[in-house]
Amino acid sequence: MKELSGIVEIVLRINGEERRAAVRPGDTLLRVLREKLGLTGAKCGCENGDCGACTVLLDGKPVKSCMLLAVECEDAAVTTIEGLRDHPVQQAFAEENGFQCGFCTPGMILNAAALVEAHPESDDATDREWMQSNLCRCTGYEGIRNALAAARRKAAAP
Amino acid sequence: MIAADVAYLRPDTAEEAVDAWRRHAGARYLAGGTEIATAARRTAAFDLRACIDVKRIPEANVHEICGGCLRLGAALTLSDVAEGDAFPLLNAVLRGIADRTVRNRLTLGGNLAGLLPYREAALPLLLADATVLTVAPGADDRPPVRQERPLRAIFDKRLVLAPGELVLSFCVPLEAPEWPWSHYRRTRTGEVDYPLVTVAMVHDGAGVRFAVSGAHPYPFRSDAVDALLSKDGAAALPAVLEALGPLRADARASLEYRVALLKNMIRAGLEDLA
Numbered sequence: 001m002k003e004l005s006g007i008v009e010i011v012l013r014i015n016g017e018e019r020r021a022a023v024r025p026g027d028t029l030l031r032v033l034r035e036k037l038g039l040t041g042a043k044c045g046c047e048n049g050d051c052g053a054c055t056v057l058l059d060g061k062p063v064k065s066c067m068l069l070a071v072e073c074e075d076a077a078v079t080t081i082e083g084l085r086d087h088p089v090q091q092a093f094a095e096e097n098g099f100q101c102g103f104c105t106p107g108m109i110l111n112a113a114a115l116v117e118a119h120p121e122s123d124d125a126t127d128r129e130w131m132q133s134n135l136c137r138c139t140g141y142e143g144i145r146n147a148l149a150a151a152r153r154k155a156a157a158p
Numbered sequence: 159m160i161a162a163d164v165a166y167l168r169p170d171t172a173e174e175a176v177d178a179w180r181r182h183a184g185a186r187y188l189a190g191g192t193e194i195a196t197a198a199r200r201t202a203a204f205d206l207r208a209c210i211d212v213k214r215i216p217e218a219n220v221h222e223i224c225g226g227c228l229r230l231g232a233a234l235t236l237s238d239v240a241e242g243d244a245f246p247l248l249n250a251v252l253r254g255i256a257d258r259t260v261r262n263r264l265t266l267g268g269n270l271a272g273l274l275p276y277r278e279a280a281l282p283l284l285l286a287d288a289t290v291l292t293v294a295p296g297a298d299d300r301p302p303v304r305q306e307r308p309l310r311a312i313f314d315k316r317l318v319l320a321p322g323e324l325v326l327s328f329c330v331p332l333e334a335p336e337w338p339w340s341h342y343r344r345t346r347t348g349e350v351d352y353p354l355v356t357v358a359m360v361h362d363g364a365g366v367r368f369a370v371s372g373a374h375p376y377p378f379r380s381d382a383v384d385a386l387l388s389k390d391g392a393a394a395l396p397a398v399l400e401a402l403g404p405l406r407a408d409a410r411a412s413l414e415y416r417v418a419l420l421k422n423m424i425r426a427g428l429e430d431l432a
């Protein structure tokens with residue numbers, strides 16, 4: 001049985017790299033990413049599971065990093081927005097004005113990237129179900145919908 | 159951020175988990191962590207001194223049909239369960255809970271054992287007369303005690319567990335997912351919100367079974383209501399409302415609105431099952 005207390009050093013696999021951090025077992029992944037590892041792409045919105053600004057991928061699945069402990073992630077692959085480089089979903093958000101202030105955007109893009117990967121075909125009900133996990137106070141969502149459609153076209157292009 | 163200094167324990171077996179609970183005062187089982195992380199951040203009054211992470215216990219991760227039942231591990235996430243096709247009513251109910259990203263962590267056992275009053279996943283399990291496998295610390299130095307009991311026998315508004323008792327899995331009799339079913343859920347704002355009322359109903363061949371969450375500050379199923387609906391259908395609504403007892407009224411919905419929702423949902427559910 002694994003037992004951790006006090007300040008412990010953990011190794012996380014983030015964006016394909018091994019990153020070491022000294023954490024308390026109660027530290028959330030969000031706080032460790034932002035405050036220990038300088039990965040500030042995941043945003044601290046509500047810290048309550050509601051807004052999705054803190055979304056990262058854990059073994060490819062979107063999760064809210066404000067609600068899980070960093071020590072729970074030791075054997076998993078974590079992807080933050082810093083790990084996506086010119087991804088079709090990023091391009092599409094830029095081209096289709098899928099953001100304004102940009103606060104929700106890292107979480108939106110990671111969720112959308114996982115959605116397009118899991119469901120390459122467009123399906124309105126599935127898109128709604130996934131993207132409802134992220135709130136945007138600026139765009140009215142239309143640009144985000146357009147970006148999702150454009151990302152799918154890019155992903156499908158030969 | 160969780161201000162308290164907590165220990166983290168990750169047992170490999172159920173017995174190790176209850177042993178860890180015994181050794182650590184103020185320990186809580188950590189499943190999806192969605193409630194623990196938010197409650198511990200919000201208030202120091204939430205006593206959290208150690209988290210016992212139960213997600214890697216193999217028995218809490220089973221997802222299989224065996225021995226005439228569908229066995230669902232308590233540590234399965236709602237997304238994992240809802241992706242299966244074995245129990246359509248359960249899937250429909252789970253898809254209403256929180257949002258998809260949260261459901262990628264939130265567990266079946268956590269939903270039933272948590273503090274928040276809705277516990278919507280309980281509805282299909284109560285209707286199916288599911289059983290629950292638990293393990294609890296033995297008295298004094300005796301070994302841990304395993305028990306498989308009907309969910310309804312240990313569900314009184316919430317799961318009634320002994321101190322340190324850990325839920326390992328739920329077992330659904332295989333005929334239950336075959337029954338005709340109906341599910342209605344209404345929220346105050348968008349689809350992602352706590353329910354004002356969620357109604358789940360099945361027809362087991364002999365009669366109607368009915369369960370509701372949101373109308374009271376806990377999930378509800380009773381034989382008396384099942385009997386009324388089975389005998390008189392929609393004509394039994396006044397008697398059903400009386401049998402349900404006092405309903406919730408709060409800033410999210412008035413009593414009158416909840417009653418109206420409930421009546422409409424029951425009528426629609428009976429039509430679905432007819």
Ligand SMILES: Cc1cc2nc3c(=O)[nH]c(=O)nc-3n(C[C@H](O)[C@H](O)[C@H](O)COP(=O)(O)OP(=O)(O)OC[C@H]3O[C@@H](n4cnc5c(N)ncnc54)[C@H](O)[C@@H]3O)c2cc1C
Pocket residue numbers: 048049050186187188189190191192193194195196212232233254255256257260263264265266267268269270271272273274276277278279323324325326351352353
């Ligand atoms: C953003 C958000 C939205 C939500 N929306 C809904 C909703 O729409 N409908 C609804 O019904 N609920 C909703 N909930 C409530 C949620 O289902 C509960 O908070 C649930 O407890 C979370 O499950 P978890 O696996 O994350 O539990 P955790 O946070 O890990 O644990 C919660 C509690 O259950 C105990 N526990 C967990 N697993 C076990 C086990 N196997 N045996 C014994 N005890 C155990 C823990 O010790 C702890 O006390 C929502 C929660 C959040 C955070």
Ligand code: FES
Pocket residue numbers: 043044045046047048049050051052053054055064065066067
């Ligand atoms: S900061 Fe995590 S959901 Fe809002």
Ligand code: FES
Pocket residue numbers: 098099100101102103104105135136137138139
């Ligand atoms: S772009 Fe400002 S919150 Fe979404």
